[in-house]
Amino acid sequence: MTSHTPAAAPRAEWTGQIGFIVSAIGSAVGLGNIWRFPGVAYENGGGAFLIPYIVALLTAGIPILFLDYAIGHRFRGSAPLALRRIAGKLGEGIGWFQVMICIFIAVYYTAVLAWAASYFVFSFSIPWGDDATGFFVGEYLKLSDAPFTMEFVPGVLIPLVLAWVIALIVLGAGVVNGVQRLNMIALPLLVVGFLVLVVRALMLPGAAEGLNALFTPDFSALADPGVWVAAYSQIFFSLSVAFGIMMTYASYRKRRSNMTTPGLVVAFANSSFEILAGIGVFATLGFFAYQQGIAVSELEGLTGVGLAFMTFPAIVAEMPGGPFFGALFFGSLTLAALTSLISILEVVFAGIIDKFGISRKTAAYGLGGVLAVISVVLFGTTSGLIALDTIDNWANNIGIVASAVVTTITVLWIRRAGRELSGHLSTLSTFKVGRVWLFLVSVLGPVVLGYMLIATVVSLIAEPYEGYDPGYLLVVGWGSVLLMIAGSIVLTVLPWKVAPDRFTPWPPLEVSGRRAGPAATLHRAADAASTEGGAR
């Protein structure tokens, strides 16, 4: 008689340290670095914002990044698998919640990628003339007042489909042949392209005024708790922590891998790009203010969609050599969005592959195809912008922050795995972590993030977000969070293809986090080699 016993397949691995670092930076450097950081810094004390920003980087960003690395690497799995191995079914549920967040974000993030790619092409002809805002909402998006329509907009639909096709081909090709290869090409292109843009921006008249606006400190802002929350939020969202990405990427590292020092490189590289973006964006805004004969403080649309698709196109139209500058800006935006999108989708596919044992190609083309259809229906139509804005706000400010709070409490307070995780990092890494790290991730992190979460919930209940219809926000905003929770419960209940708990972590550690004795070491190491597996 022949029986089939599903066995764990070898897990995919980066080719080395560089492949991992470049891919992790590619994930962290996204739209938020270019269109969010400069405006947030300017609105929250200018140069003085750098103080809470750096404090947040050192006390929350890097420590939580290390926590993600430790969980993903020690427990060798996507978010649901790694968290299942560390904290049972509760952990798995949190992991699937992170996957659900990524599903929601991927569905709208691809739309922004498609817009950026469209504007890269538009840069060569500047079809918006002197009305960039009217062109974006009118001619390009054909924005409707209705909350949901099925009127497709070909100009958005076609690049959106193309963006999905490219993303799914890259992900279907695998961790090394797809994800790593794309990042090895796209990240250097992004850095070089953006550096050229910054140099060009610094040579524009008015650039110095723009930099004055960004870097002149307003020290009174430091007394405002909102400024500190803004700094922690910026660091937190920018580093791609707490929603499965860094956990998944860390799980693809070889067991014998230095974890923390590459993490420092990734975190500082991400912030370095933000500073670079701040210089480039505000030098350009300084030129725009100079052209209009007004102060930078009188400009509108300094962050997000408004900055990228309304303010910058208007600047490009007025600038000598505008098409070249526009192509650099939107090309950078496209590359940054693409590498981040790939990492978001990788969380989804890795989770599905680990749990259901399907092939990567089936996950990418099957599940990815379904997500693509949802994305096209929601965001390829005339109602896309409002839905995007709403889901973005709830997925980030509620979903990711809640995920971070629940993860840290579950792993560090309920499961009490802090010493094991710090021992894992310190045993394998050249930059050691200890009690300070434990305090930051188990006390400071949950407190700050918990405060952010409560403040956001109170604010969203007190007044309708962006003045949108409360009924619409209830369905699309809070409904999205409810769907994420429902999806994570259903996915947790479904059976595993390969028993997830048949796993021995390596290296073997005592409860204190110290290395276990040699006998245990040899025995458990052999176990570990035979029981891992998952996303390939």
Add this chain to the structure above:
Amino acid sequence: MTPIAILFLVLAAVIVWGGLLVSALFLARRPEVTEYPAGGDDPAGEEVYDLPPIRDT
């Protein structure tokens, strides 16, 4: 640019870009710990797709 704005631009560059430089140099000089615990050999060093289920007879 005003002196205070230049000061904060320089401070940002030194701390953040300096942090990147220092961490990259630290990684280059000490890419790995001197000794790993026993075991930890990866079962496969390359990507594997569509592995068939093992047949027990």
